[in-house]
Amino acid sequence: MADIARLSGVSVTTVSHVINRTRPVREETEAAVLAAAGQLGYQAAPAGGATGRVLGIASSAFSNPSFSDLLHGIEQVASRNGYSLLLSDTRDDAVTELRAMTELIDHRVQAILLAPSAEPGAALDYARGQDVPVVVLDRMVDAAVDQVGSDNVDSIGVLVDHLAGLGHTRIAMISGMPGLSTTEERVEGFRRATARHGIALDDGSVVSGQGADEASQEAMTRLMTSAQPPTAVVTGNNRATIGAMRAARHLGVEVPRDVALVGYDDFDWADLFHPRLTVIAQPTTQIGESAVDLAVSRILDPDRAPRRLTLATTFVHRESCGCDPHDPR
Structure with missing residues (x-):
């Protein structure tokens, strides 16, 4: 912990509070400590939570109407491959996202499906430092990780x-x-x-x-x-x-x-x-299915090259555009 303290510019006691969650600290301090821990490859003692074949989901989409379809696709393929799921809400906030990532990894998930915030660098770096594979879904990022999303x-x-x-x-x-x-x-x-x-x-x-x-x-x-x-x-x-x-x-x-x-x-x-x-x-359900396929493939073959999948969308013609939906235009 001393190395983490030096790198993050805080005391060893503060590092201990962040790592062991014994006392709340300022969000900026927590983010700095977790980022330093990830950079140094610090391995926290496993939490007493999920073990075995578990995939983590870090997303802000729980209040999104399309999340049920996404989760359905994820659950179907995960179950078929013998995996259970552990969910954590990121609130589309970089600090909360990093905290979600550390908690999922503490619970020894084998891979994480991440719908990233606007600044996911710290969370991705932490997962990389812990040697936990991440599959990015929906929102593509400039990083060498598996990704799946729609054409926009x-x-x-x-x-x-x-x-x-x-x-x-x-x-x-x-x-x-x-x-x-x-x-x-x-x-x-x-x-x-x-x-x-x-x-x-x-x-x-x-x-x-x-x-x-x-x-x-x-x-x-x-x-x-x-x-x-x-x-x-x-x-x-x-x-x-x-x-x-x-x-x-x-x-x-x-x-x-x-x-x-x-x-x-x-x-x-x-x-x-x-x-x-x-x-x-x-193709929300298909995005979820593909994300799990990518995660399972990465678990089985950690050294393969990252894949980026962009799935086609569908134009659904109804009335709000102001024309007959049966019109071929």
């Missing part, structure tokens, strides 16, 4: 292409949480597609919904009360879609009569909205 750039382009084909020239976007690869890729796809159709964007054409219902509702309100409101809005995730629909209802704006609305992410009750939502559907 071209998928958003499909939505913009559809709106442009209906004659829309004032199209805006409500994006997700800043810093996530999925957000950046979907915004890039939106910008590429609008440029392809000669649609001009200004500083207010892309508004962040912060990956949350309330912030997305505020973003939609700003768009629809601007001097020149858009005639169509693309939402970057299902939280943005829900927030946009709430804003429209509160403003008395009717979808699709007053504004067309299309989104990235499908969910079980998207076709129960009025109007039913036109969306891009991710």
Whole structure:
């Protein structure tokens, strides 16, 4: 522990409190100690929790409508391979994510499926230092680890292409949480597609919904009360879609009569909205299945080259875009 203390710039007593969880310390201090421990390859004494064939899941997606499908895919393949699951919520926060990683490793999981935060470096470094394989799912990262997610750039382009084909020239976007690869890729796809159709964007054409219902509702309100409101809005995730629909209802704006609305992410009750939502559907169950396949392959063959899988999405045509879903456009 002395080496960890020197590297992290704290006392051995503080290191002991962090490693053994005997007393709360400041989040920044905890993060520094855990990062130093990972860098030095410190092996904590095993916790008295799960043992054997266990996979860890570190994700903020427990409140996400699509998480049930993702978890279903993970559980099906994990069970088939004789693995049980241990879940930990990261809250999309780098410090909480690192804490989740250390707790899962303390419980001796054999691999971790991680839906990373915007800054997952410390968590990935810690897992690497503990020699525990990580499979990144949904949000791709710049790291030499196995990864699986959906196409984001071209998928958003499909939505913009559809709106442009209906004659829309004032199209805006409500994006997700800043810093996530999925957000950046979907915004890039939106910008590429609008440029392809000669649609001009200004500083207010892309508004962040912060990956949350309330912030997305505020973003939609700003768009629809601007001097020149858009005639169509693309939402970057299902939280943005829900927030946009709430804003429209509160403003008395009717979808699709007053504004067309299309989104990235499908969910079980998207076709129960009025109007039913036109969306891009991710292969969520398949992402979960593929993540476990990658984890099991890594456990069996630790030295193989990392794999990166990008799965195709599906355009689901309903009514919120303002046209007949049976129209082939």
